[in-house]
Amino acid sequence: MKSDFINNYVSMVSLKLSSISSQTHWSPAEITNARTLFMNVVTDIGGREVLGQQKDKIEPLRGALATCKETSLISINRDLTSKIGFPISLKAQREASLKDVLDSRRMLKTLKTELSLPIWESENPASLKNLRKSCDDYLPIINMLVSDTDEPTKWELYFVPPESPDDRTIVSVYRFLKTTIEGAQSIDDLTRIRQPVAVGKKPAGDALTLTFQKSSIDASSATNLVVKDWWLPRMVRDSGDHRGEVLGAWRFRIPLADPSQKNSKGEVLSGLVTFEARPADPKAVLIKYEDWAR
Numbered sequence: 001m002k003s004d005f006i007n008n009y010v011s012m013v014s015l016k017l018s019s020i021s022s023q024t025h026w027s028p029a030e031i032t033n034a035r036t037l038f039m040n041v042v043t044d045i046g047g048r049e050v051l052g053q054q055k056d057k058i059e060p061l062r063g064a065l066a067t068c069k070e071t072s073l074i075s076i077n078r079d080l081t082s083k084i085g086f087p088i089s090l091k092a093q094r095e096a097s098l099k100d101v102l103d104s105r106r107m108l109k110t111l112k113t114e115l116s117l118p119i120w121e122s123e124n125p126a127s128l129k130n131l132r133k134s135c136d137d138y139l140p141i142i143n144m145l146v147s148d149t150d151e152p153t154k155w156e157l158y159f160v161p162p163e164s165p166d167d168r169t170i171v172s173v174y175r176f177l178k179t180t181i182e183g184a185q186s187i188d189d190l191t192r193i194r195q196p197v198a199v200g201k202k203p204a205g206d207a208l209t210l211t212f213q214k215s216s217i218d219a220s221s222a223t224n225l226v227v228k229d230w231w232l233p234r235m236v237r238d239s240g241d242h243r244g245e246v247l248g249a250w251r252f253r254i255p256l257a258d259p260s261q262k263n264s265k266g267e268v269l270s271g272l273v274t275f276e277a278r279p280a281d282p283k284a285v286l287i288k289y290e291d292w293a294r
Contacts, residue, residue: 013041013061017068026079028110034072038119041065066123073120073127077134080107087204087233088141090293098205101142102150108139137294140287145204145233147281152205154280155232158196159187160251162274166263170256170271174212174223181208188216201280204232212256212273225254232277233292241289248286251276 020034045062083104085096096104112135114120115128122128147153159177162168171190177199178186184200187193202208208231214221227234232250239252257270279286 009044010061013037013044014064017041017061017064021068021071021075023072024075024079026076026107028107031076031110031114035114035117035119038065038069042119069120069122070124070127073122073131076111077127077131080104080111080131080134080138083107084138086237087145087230088138090233090237098146098152101146104138105142105146108135108142111135112139137291140285141292144279144284144287145230152203153284154201154203155250155277156201156280157181157199157208158249158276158278159190159193159199160196160274160276161190161193162271164271166271167273168271169263170258170269171273173258173261173269174214174221174256174273176213176216176218178211178213179209186216196276199275202231205230207231208235210254210275223256235275235277236289236292241293246276249276249278250286 016037020037023030041061042065045059045065083100084092085094085100086092088096088101088104111131115132115135120128145153157179162171168191175189175191176186177190178184179199181200181202187197187199207229208227210225210227212223212225213219235252235254236250239254242251242253251274253272253274255270256273257268259268261269263269
């Protein structure tokens with residue numbers, strides 16, 4: 001009778017471990033359930049002496065458990081990274097909604113807690129190390145973009161006066177600036193700006209339109225830069241790495257041209273307009289561009 005019970009138990013647990021090993025999609029609850037099973041198996045293996053002569057029958061579970069943990073760590077990491085979309089990664093092709101970003105954060109927080117437990121240690125430390133690294137890579141990015149209240153963080157947009165001759169020239173053409181930021185004031189003459197000036201605050205997940213005109217009354221000259229949802233990461237992605245030029249802000253340059261005018265080389269008159277975004281929360285931590293663009 002005892003022999004049949006042990007055989008049935010080993011068969012049942014082996015099937016459960018095999019099922020977990022073949023799993024390709026993971027939720028926080030499934031990760032917790034897997035850990036619970038692992039701990040129960042470890043406890044049973046540790047107490048096998050009470051089985052007397054039958055104790056060796058439970059020994060195969062040791063190898064099955066080791067294999068399951070290894071494959072699970074690899075599978076969780078693969079599933080996690082496959083769900084990372086823009087704006088969590090600037091290079092991602094798939095675009096994530098706010099809900100997707102929040103789901104990723106919940107998963108990462110669960111993993112941070114789970115992976116601190118010894119039960120997840122495996123014979124191949126690289127699998128655990130890689131999954132921990134994924135958590136360390138992605139969680140700071142999400143925390144930069146989404147607040148503790150699960151709302152996109154707010155950023156204050158600044159116009160930065162031009163430095164190069166070409167940039168000063170194009171700003172002298174398109175002097176007037178207005179935005180779709182609620183409550184923001186338009187700037188009638190950008191050439192008079194001598195230091196960065198605040199344009200307005202906007203959540204990182206919103207859309208944004210910047211309108212440049214040759215004057216406040218010349219709507220026919222309007223040139224619009226339309227950025228859809230997640231305006232901040234989109235502008236950082238499209239502009240490239242200018243993070244090192246200013247502390248505590250993301251800086252980006254927007255190309256602007258006036259097809260009706262030529263420069264001294266006979267080319268269309270063009271230049272760059274510089275903006276920077278500063279976090280409304282002074283305690284916000286900005287990540288490195290290369291970590292965001294991986």
